[in-house]
Amino acid sequence: MSSTWHLEEDVLDRYVGGIAPPALAASVEAHVVGCATCRERLVPAVEPPRLDRVWEEVLERVDAPAPGPVERLLLRLGVRDDTARLLAATPSLRGAWFLSLLAVLGLALLSAHATDRGVVVFLALAPLLPVAGVAMSYSPLTDPVHELATAAPYSSLRLLVVRSAAVLTATVLLAGAAAMLLPGASWLAVAWLLPALALTAGTLALSTWFEPLHSALGLATLWLAVTAPAFAPGSDPLLVVRSGAQLVCLAVLVVALGTVAVRRDAFSLSRGRSV
């Protein structure tokens, strides 16, 4: 196909220089598709670096992967794309994890409604959910890229904080929603929150010495031992969430966060054998 008219020199120059307005650029492009003469005039005039940039732009549009569901949600919430990518790899931000979370919360709610002391089950289990989620998000046993992440310059503490914050938020929202459905006094819906934060921070602090999952397991066992007496008939079922216990949790939280701050360099090294 040939054309009866050709691009004016000055139009061509403006297009090549990248200063043609969009409408003009579009008509130049429409014309050169059908006009071999103008194509031959145009091609040598364009600087190769600019061609490369355009090609890379095309590649980027075509080739860059579409982000998964977790990443899309994070991006919509305004999280930066590099942070979203780091979070997308968190094992405890995946569908399977949320399903098991819902199952545990559902069972705990059922028992709370079924019996008098059933609420203890909820109060004992709910604080452990973020603990498990946070420990899973950075343990070498559950993060397959832990070794590479350790050798990378990205701050391990920052990665830990970013992931812990995301896991905490997601878990606390879910457990919080479930807690609204608890029978009894309305303050119970938030009573488990401070124990949850204290246990999570405690796990982080212990992880500066021990394997994160082991730290979580140790603290969980301790917590269950502390809550166990509440199951006994005649005892106060809400002992572990009364104001005295809340104060203890607050103290633990402060000490644990301080420990993490002081010992933060421990996160930047691996503890031993590869897994």
Next chain:
Amino acid sequence: MSAVRAQGLVKAYGRKRALDGLSLTAGTGVTGLLGPNGAGKTTLLRTVATVLAPDEGQLRLLGRDTSDPKERVEIRRRLGYLPQEPGFHRSFSTFEMVDYVAVLKEQTERRARHDEVRRVLELVGLQDVSSKKVRALSGGMRRRLGLAQALLGEPELLVLDEPTAGLDPEQRMRFRDLMSRAGEDRAVLLSTHQTEDVAALCSSVVVVDRGRTLFTGTVPSLVAVAAGRVWVDEVRDASALAGWRLGSGLFHHVGNPPSGAQLVDATLEDAYLLLLGGQPAPVAA
């Protein structure tokens, strides 16, 4: 300045000393680390990759001290590391996986990062599977994925733990080409079981056993260890340190040759066997 300068490294796991006073220097070029299983190669490479801190000894990388947290970050910015068994997020695509490591390597600008990811994927020949899930890749492809992430950002020091393990001959050639290119202007430290790999591409070689350095030098100087100590015979010589029947029917021996033996040129493998044979656990004849 040597890229790697290790002095008296000790790393113990319980009572076992994986590194037992190991010293090593490596500069520009490809340095091959040879040694039997359990010799401490992986512990050494994890230490050089700044993942493990040694219990004792000094390790300076690229002129910086690994025991200082700030300098360690500086080193990590210029380091590429391929672990022996690199883990991947299997639900990520090939592109996403390398992109993930690029983020960990502080490449925050999205476009530049994606360009870099495409560059390393092309270097290892994985550009056509960039949208494939990691779990769908073959073993050889995953090795190449491991190398691709190590090459991100053109690191000045490359630490590769058995990069050629599990590769077919053609893929090995390709890896050798990539690693020798990398070694032209920076330091590459790699471990391997393949003496052919070392002979083919390493400018210097380090033999380790039981957490210590047995030999450091060039490939020819290691081969020279076995000069005059390799011979062939029509029958098996039980006094040899190591020996095997060749395809030709002759027996190849390494050790102290009897007088009048028919000496042949030594290879790197012969020298390696001799070095290790000097230890209490001899290689079976």
